[in-house]
Amino acid sequence: MQYYNQNTLIYFNGEFAKAHSAGVDLFGQSLHYGYGAFEGLRAYATHNGTRIFKAEEHFERLKNSCEAIGIDYHWNNQDLIEKTYKLLGLNNLRSAYIRPLVFSGSNMHLNADSESSLMIAAWEWGPYLGHNLLRVFTSSIERPTPKSFRIDAKVSGQYINSILATSEALKNGYDEALLLDQNGFVAQASSENLFIEKDYTIYTPPLSNIFPGITRQTVIDICQELNFDLVEKNLTIQDVHEADSAFLCGTAAEIIGIKEVDQIIYQEEWEHTIGASIQRKYKNLVLEQENYEVII
Structure with missing residues (x-):
């Protein structure tokens, strides 16, 4: 499936940017060694508007996952939740799957890198395994x-x-x-x-x-x-x-x-x-x- 198009925005290091032009660090530890942490959240269209289910729990687990493997987590979770709601609005999404990802900087050594970045993306996605038994x-x-x-x-x-x-x-x-x-x-x-x-x-x-x-x-x-x-x-x-x-x-x-x-x-x-x-x-x-x- 196509996760983004020319107009899709992501939240990347404090700014909203076009997904297709964000770029990838080809020397990053996350790319080479899988040294990163992520989360999966869902937003639902409810009678109270678009609501992210258990957003606090998910972002707290993202923080705990980073701390468990020594990745610097320097973001405020409440601010990230607010930015996620804004991201949904900018992409005209009422129901969506949300993927925050924390990844490390350029480092070909096996010691924990001191730099970390954060990206949040969202897209329309039905149940991962479908609806059938x-x-x-x-x-x-x-x-x-x-x-x-x-x-x-x-x-x-x-x-x-x-x-x-x-x-x-x-x-x-x-x-x-x-x-x-x-x-x-x-x-x-x-x-x-x-x-x-x-x-x-x-x-x-x-x-x-x-x-x-x-x-x-x-x-x-x-x-x-x-x-x-x-x-x-x-x-x-x-x-x-x-x-x-x-x-x-x-x-x-x-x-x-x-x-x-x-x-x-x-x-x-x-x-x-x-x-x-x-x-x-x-x-x-x-x-x-x-x-x-x-x-x-």
Whole structure:
């Protein structure tokens, strides 16, 4: 897809500039070594106008990700949120995906560079994995271990792992991949968190070896609000195969149901699952619709 045209503006180092003329530092550490941090946010057209969902949480995580790997973060998050809203207006976007990126300066050494820049872009983008129920398979690619990398940081280089897993899934005719951790437990999908339903209880892997998604926490909050039983525990691939239903969640993908895992088809109709109820509640939440109906 085309992410920008001749008129698209981005926010770049304190100014609004044309995306096509911003330029790339060919000697930057981020380009050569993946030394950068990014975020993904969504803006929604609500009855209160264009609203960015959980903007404060996302920009705070961007700051924490930079600090986790030693990139200087010298911006005020409230100012960045205001600039992001202005960017949406300048590009005539009411609903959009938003991508802030912090990247380092020219440095071919492996020491942390002292300079950092920030870019914010936005474009129209539907749910990352579409609207249809997903076909998922267990990847041969393993989730990075917490001992080798700060897996709670949203760092550019880490997503090579996700690209490999996603490419493997698509090559084998699937929509998305599930990654196991170093102990053989199910961790997450390539860029989404996993929830399964079994006997009217929702299960999800614990935080130890997964990315602590903001959407994941939102799902947990929804379960508490609607009195759905939720358990965080290590899950085997057999647990996933024997579940009544399952779904993935993330800012880009939102909440999307799974049809099958490793060619094992879930027999429960998605619309009758707890996951579907959570999906409807989530949509009402991001659209700021207070009067919602939950059907189980």
